[in-house]
Amino acid sequence: LATDFIAPPAYALGIDLGGTNARAAVVDANGRIVSSAKRRLDERSPAAVVEAIAAAAQSALDAAPGVAVKACGVGAAGQLRGDTGVVAVAPNLGWREVPLGGLLSKRLARPVRVVNDLKAAAWGEKRAGAALGERDVYTVFVGSGVGSAVIANGQLVLGATGVAGELGHVKMVPGGRRCGCGEDGCLEAYAGGHNLIAQMREAIEAKVATALMTRIDGDLSLLTAAVLEEVAAAGDPVAVRIYEQAVAFLGQAIANQVTVLNPARLILGGGVLLHSPRTYDRIVQGVGLFAARVSREGLKISPAALGDDSGLIGAALLAID
Amino acid sequence: LATDFIAPPAYALGIDLGGTNARAAVVDANGRIVSSAKRRLDERSPAAVVEAIAAAAQSALDAAPGVAVKACGVGAAGQLRGDTGVVAVAPNLGWREVPLGGLLSKRLARPVRVVNDLKAAAWGEKRAGAALGERDVYTVFVGSGVGSAVIANGQLVLGATGVAGELGHVKMVPGGRRCGCGEDGCLEAYAGGHNLIAQMREAIEAKVATALMTRIDGDLSLLTAAVLEEVAAAGDPVAVRIYEQAVAFLGQAIANQVTVLNPARLILGGGVLLHSPRTYDRIVQGVGLFAARVSREGLKISPAALGDDSGLIGAALLAID
Numbered sequence: 001l002a003t004d005f006i007a008p009p010a011y012a013l014g015i016d017l018g019g020t021n022a023r024a025a026v027v028d029a030n031g032r033i034v035s036s037a038k039r040r041l042d043e044r045s046p047a048a049v050v051e052a053i054a055a056a057a058q059s060a061l062d063a064a065p066g067v068a069v070k071a072c073g074v075g076a077a078g079q080l081r082g083d084t085g086v087v088a089v090a091p092n093l094g095w096r097e098v099p100l101g102g103l104l105s106k107r108l109a110r111p112v113r114v115v116n117d118l119k120a121a122a123w124g125e126k127r128a129g130a131a132l133g134e135r136d137v138y139t140v141f142v143g144s145g146v147g148s149a150v151i152a153n154g155q156l157v158l159g160a161t162g163v164a165g166e167l168g169h170v171k172m173v174p175g176g177r178r179c180g181c182g183e184d185g186c187l188e189a190y191a192g193g194h195n196l197i198a199q200m201r202e203a204i205e206a207k208v209a210t211a212l213m214t215r216i217d218g219d220l221s222l223l224t225a226a227v228l229e230e231v232a233a234a235g236d237p238v239a240v241r242i243y244e245q246a247v248a249f250l251g252q253a254i255a256n257q258v259t260v261l262n263p264a265r266l267i268l269g270g271g272v273l274l275h276s277p278r279t280y281d282r283i284v285q286g287v288g289l290f291a292a293r294v295s296r297e298g299l300k301i302s303p304a305a306l307g308d309d310s311g312l313i314g315a316a317l318l319a320i321d
Numbered sequence: 322l323a324t325d326f327i328a329p330p331a332y333a334l335g336i337d338l339g340g341t342n343a344r345a346a347v348v349d350a351n352g353r354i355v356s357s358a359k360r361r362l363d364e365r366s367p368a369a370v371v372e373a374i375a376a377a378a379q380s381a382l383d384a385a386p387g388v389a390v391k392a393c394g395v396g397a398a399g400q401l402r403g404d405t406g407v408v409a410v411a412p413n414l415g416w417r418e419v420p421l422g423g424l425l426s427k428r429l430a431r432p433v434r435v436v437n438d439l440k441a442a443a444w445g446e447k448r449a450g451a452a453l454g455e456r457d458v459y460t461v462f463v464g465s466g467v468g469s470a471v472i473a474n475g476q477l478v479l480g481a482t483g484v485a486g487e488l489g490h491v492k493m494v495p496g497g498r499r500c501g502c503g504e505d506g507c508l509e510a511y512a513g514g515h516n517l518i519a520q521m522r523e524a525i526e527a528k529v530a531t532a533l534m535t536r537i538d539g540d541l542s543l544l545t546a547a548v549l550e551e552v553a554a555a556g557d558p559v560a561v562r563i564y565e566q567a568v569a570f571l572g573q574a575i576a577n578q579v580t581v582l583n584p585a586r587l588i589l590g591g592g593v594l595l596h597s598p599r600t601y602d603r604i605v606q607g608v609g610l611f612a613a614r615v616s617r618e619g620l621k622i623s624p625a626a627l628g629d630d631s632g633l634i635g636a637a638l639l640a641i642d
Binding site for chain 1: 400455456457469471473474476478479480481482483484485486487488490491492495502503504507569573574576577578580581582583584585610611613614615616618619620
């Protein structure tokens with residue numbers, strides 16, 4: 001029969017593994033989510049997390065009856081050992097050297113590919129989001145940390161040991177502010193969300209006069225990147241100093257990557273950027289000022305389009321592609 | 322006959338087009354030069370340059386009788402329009418928008434691929450030199466200018482418009498020293514050979530007391546990067562300032578690319594680096610200090626191995642590959 005020769009539609013399971021939840025979705029080859037489910041990670045041992053993922057996956061599969069799902073892709077918040085499926089470090093889970101791909105592949109009885117969550121999200125944007133159809137894409141995420149992912153010649157760049165894209169740890173100030181990674185002067189130490197909050201705390205704890213203190217009514221737990229931006233916009237010198245430093249360094253560092261990578265499209269995502277049109281605009285302006293003219297000409301810049309689903313979708317598509 | 326099934330050895334013509342000479346070589350699929358020839362570029366019109374290339378190519382071909390050469394690759398000192406064969410700008414030749422690939426393909430009656438000379442050289446090193454067998458390679462050249470080439474997933478990264486690798490124009494100091502490209506604060510404005518000489522001249526012309534003046538016996542034309550290094554090593558404050566600034570910025574900028582690209586191997590080439598073991602060592606030290614630990618672990622660093630032939634060899638191999 002002629003229909004024998006029509007390839008069945010391809011589906012994959014996409015998993016987004018954060019520090020708090022495991023999400024699973026059945027995704028088609030165009031990046032559409034057919035069904036999805038979520039499980040809280042109450043316990044963080046590898047065995048417990050694998051069970052939580054398996055439960056979420058089963059719920060998603062149950063909600064998509066009749067769909068044949070052959071492969072599974074995982075985007076994990078952590079540092080991977082190349083394409084081996086081993087999570088070298090996942091700070092949010094307290095993991096070191098966990099062979100997640102192998103464990104999950106056995107549990108799900110399917111081939112499993114594990115990539116870093118930002119790389120999965122960037123791949124989702126490339127295949128089904130803001131960079132659809134582009135071959136050369138640079139994606140930057142500014143949230144609690146700062147990260148990026150490189151797509152060149154239509155392929156995700158993992159790097160020799162799987163850690164390509166560590167934009168948060170380029171050095172802006174040799175010997176500068178101490179970063180959570182233990183090194184000094186990293187971009188993330190000035191511009192990551194956690195460090196924006198830390199810098200505000202430090203100023204307040206050093207008794208520097210600042211409108212930040214009145215804005216939060218003395219409750220340090222209310223300090224956020226959004227509060228910083230608001231108080232900086234009102235002209236408070238402490239907030240202005242921290243905020244301006246962050247956007248200046250982000251603009252310069254991202255521009256320098258645009259100069260070297262010459263992407264067709266730059267995608268800006270992550271909580272700090274997506275929830276602040278002003279910060280987004282300042283980064284775009286910085287790239288315009290500092291990227292080399294030849295790499296800037298024709299560059300398209302856009303916000304990430306898939307929101308929280310980009311990692312789920314990208315992980316599934318990486319398993320299909 | 323069984324021998325019908327043995328593929329004939331593949332050969333290609335490699336062309337290295339600089340500002341002064343056109344070199345041609347017949348190169349085999351392993352990157353070995355079978356024969357080569359050179360022509361001076363007395364006239365720099367596109368037609369005259371195409372004739373000079375054709376003459377060099379014919380000499381190389383005549384010296385390799387019985388070898389079937391099907392394709393031709395050109396490494397050109399200039400900025401290319403992607404993979405179209407059009408040279409957008411070649412400052413040394415005074416060219417703008419010259420369709421070199423088309424002109425040369427007609428003249429040589431062979432398919433011709435044109436890439437930037439540094440990309441060709443990097444490909445030569447990857448296929449037959451210091452990065453043999455590596456999939457992820459970052460190559461930096463410090464000569465009169467500063468440039469680089471990215472190889473990721475085993476492929477040369479051209480970028481969306483063919484200008485990937487412009488390391489010389491990453492911004493080290495927003496609003497800093499004016500660069501030859503017209504922008505401010507570029508790495509090349511501090512660390513390229515032309516700019517090292519320009520900075521020494523500026524100090525001398527500003528009548529700043531410096532041992533550089535006595536070292537060259539008043540003849541400004543004797544200023545070179547090697548003289549700078551020598552006088553800096555002897556402790557002259559002006560030379561120390563210029564030299565230390567250059568190596569610090571080179572170390573930081575290269576380290577930041579290692580952080581983002583996570584190459585298996587970093588190759589350092591170009592006249593300023595290859596003729597100065599001390600400068601080479603300082604850059605290696607800078608990468609060790611400033612690259613993120615996860616990208617630095619396992620990174621191999623080596624000098625370019627093919628010397629002046631890397632571009633010829635790489636251009637030919639790009640036509641074969």
